[in-house]
Amino acid sequence: MPQTRTISFTLNGRPVNAEIEAHHTVVELLQERFALFGARESCGQGLCGCCTVKVDGEAVSGCLYLASFVDGASVDTIEGMATSGGLDPIQEAFIEAGAFQCGFCTSGFILMTQRLLEEHPDPTPDKIKSYLSGNLCRCGTYPEIIKAVQLASSKRRASKAAA
Template sequence: MTAARTISFTLNGLPVTADVKPHHNLVELLQNQFSLTGARETCGQGLCGCCTVIVNGKAVSGCLYLASFVEGAEVVTVESLDTPQKLHPVQEAFVETSAFQCGYCTPGFVLMTTQLLEQHPDPDDDQIKHYLTGNLCRCATYPQVIEAVKLAARKRKAG
């Protein structure tokens, strides 16, 4: 009664297919069928941001998003940002400002920051705090995260 069905979508730029059941969420799909573990289900309630995935150019909470909903969509995960040779400027900024301790929440913060900078290329503290209100860091590196976002903005502007 709840048979899997095959869906097609674009994952980090490549066309893919996957077998999903209606009750699977997007994090389960990425982890179990594509071994992408950057998005993790953590709070399970859309509050913490660890499960952030970009779907059709917009950030979503992968743990609150049915896997079936990505049929035909463009899906981007944190794994797409860097190459073996070079980190993404946002990743560089987080490293250079030490904007993490354990690093568990970092993929979500990094993806959300890429989105933040598209909307606010030169963000002030208030814009950063509002935009990242749904990302939690239990090591409490928030001051460093704000510095990282500002550094990433400068790197982005410098090209």
């Protein structure tokens, strides 16, 4: 019989428990236990970024991360980004720049952009390209994605300056 266990972690700011098996991944955990489908498995090899989630603030590939390893950790997904006050400025920027076509990769790009702008508030186009090189958009909206990141960067800096 597969070994099952209960893990406790913080999911988008809320304490949760889940019954899992040792071989489950974070993507399976989010989809099957919490019906969160924003992180999705595409390449399954950590190359495409569609499964991006944040664990203790760092971006990781949910398809290569065992669910057991988020026990006690803090997990943030795309579903936790918007607040009751509206969309996150990064989400707004992706919409305004038209930085997607089908949208399958978008949640991963947005989470990576959030982490990018935390580390580099005003990134150069080269920094954007290298930081997001592990995220693939099959619709090829890369020029718009780079514009969206720059727009998000200026929105964030403007809101910081106003605060």
